[in-house]
Amino acid sequence: MTITMVKAPAVSISGLTVAYKTDAGELPAVSQVDLELAAGTITGLVGESGSGKSTLALSLLGAVQKPGRVTAGSVVVDGIGDMAKLAGEELRTVRGAKIGYVFQAAQNSLNPLKTVGKQLLDLGKAHKVRDLKGLLRHAKDLLDRMGLNADRVLDAYQHELSGGMRQRVGIMFALVLNAHVLVLDEPTTALDMITQANILQIVRDVHKEQGLTTLVVTHDVGVVAEVAHKIAVMYGGRIVEHGPVTQVLAEPRHPYTRGLIHAIPRLTGDISAAKALPGTPPTLGTIPKQGCVFRERCALRMEVCETVEPPAQRMLDGRTVACHAVKEGAA
Amino acid sequence: MMTGFARRLAGHLTRGLVMIWVVTTFTFVLIRLMPGDPVQVQIERNIAMGMPPDQAEAAAAVTYGFVPHGPMWKQYLEYMGGILRFDLGVSVESQGVPVADRVLGAMPWTVVLVLTGILVSFLIGVVLGVIAAIKRSTVVGHSLSIAGSLLHGVPPFVIGIILAALFTRQWRLFPSGGVYNADEVAPGLYFDFIGNVLYHAALPAAAYALATYGGWLLAMRSSVASVLGDDFLLAAELRGLTSLTRFRYLARNAILPLFTVLAISFGLVFGGSIFIERIFNYPGLGMLLFSSIGSRDYSMMSGAFLMITVAVIVANILADLLYSAIDPRVRRQA
Incomplete structure (x- = not known):
């Protein structure tokens, strides 16, 4: 895949820790995460529920919800600055205009009492768009290109749209103000197979046409294989493996990534070859305080895993892996 | 078609x-x-x-x-x-007076009283409910909720008696009965008369509002709290909408279910204003019903009941029509 985008900014997350206030004190949902979203790439962020991937995605918009807060680290977006430090009007005007966020289709991301068109005008006014007619034209253009009847959609209420239509409307809202960073939260969840394929095609297309840096958050490795250039695997609030999709999927190095990929049944071959990972992922309260967060479910568990958190090591092929058992090929 | x-x-x-x-x-x-x-x-x-x-x-x-x-x-x-033929017979008690005249004569006063009472109660309740929901983990939120529950539990007539004792006996700020002072104003659509009518209705309406605003407060508080958890508000935040717009989204969605209850309560209160009208000696429909029951005035009773029935049914119809006018999910079903 060639990446030739000039407008797209790079996003660089470093040392990001996001903690939630609970009765047991502040517990980190995202811990010491370093992640680079290269300009113009699509990165797939994969993880099970509770792995912290949604929290990480929200931190890209400086929108970690209470009782959570960024306790350390930074999220620097080219041309904007550190999202973790922005506040007030500055933060508000960046959201939507510079960074777009698309909810999953099953979530009601539209005001049920207003038509899509009226909400589009609200968006325009909030961002002081002078040429509202132009905004409308741009929205219609985007909707048309995604294969929707734009006039009908703009005149519709949320309950009159199907899941696939809502997803496209969500993408339109995220991009209509020419944002160049796009975050998609579970873009294919709750959609049928054909709609999923359509949406992924649209994600690829708009990514290219608009010149975006895109983050796709999903629990579905298949989605990442389909659209992303890079994959970041998250477990217990850490990025355990990060690298080019083709290499990571072909030869996963971290035992969790391996387990994740081997859990997918193949179309050909023995169905029992697909093995579910034993155990359950940790929740906010059960993430180990020290040592490797994955050791409870790990086949390669060693003594060092109990006490020392594995650092992210850069491999020769450019990927990073955070595992004590992965040594060969380390740079 | x-x-x-x-x-x-x-x-x-x-x-x-x-x-x-x-x-x-x-x-x-x-x-x-x-x-x-x-x-x-x-x-x-x-x-x-x-x-x-x-x-x-x-x-x-x-x-x-x-x-x-x-x-x-x-x-x-x-x-x-x-x-x-809208002939409801003649009153048994005051012989020869057509019931329809008495009922229709008493009706406007009840409407004035009930309308003012409910609207004031609704406004106070909704505004305080929003505050209670948004500040729900602070002292302000807790005290508002407690104040709402407490007053909600006190029957209207108790509040009525207290208000009547304080404002008509102790301080003599408000009239102790009647719908307007015939010595000062003559009926008509002009400022002084309307002012006089409102002055007479103020105390009973305040008693009604005090006794019922707690219900609105609690209803609005839970409605706002549930809408606050909806994804579209987070989506609006992530789209960079102003806090004023987001508040409008929140308020409109939260107040919607309350409108039905509001419309229905207009109907119910025609019968329910008996205590308030009795305590404040306010000659509306409730008083009429009260005295006709006391004197076994059949025709008057049936007339008052009929009026109350019609009011409840009309209010229900209005509630439904209102709801379909303000909620697109209902409006566009057909």
């Missing part, structure tokens, strides 16, 4: 008329099953004065406008026929 709205309205009106018929029939029967019969008392009094029984009955029939000992079905047919 009827539009969805016309079909909906026609359906409501048909159901409403059937309801009115059922309720009037019930009241007709129930009232005649009540112990103590003023007509019988009158007949016996006539006999005691020396009239022969036939003449005594005829005299009573003239007074009350119906044949007391005619068969029930005949009385029923006469009664229903009367209703169709």
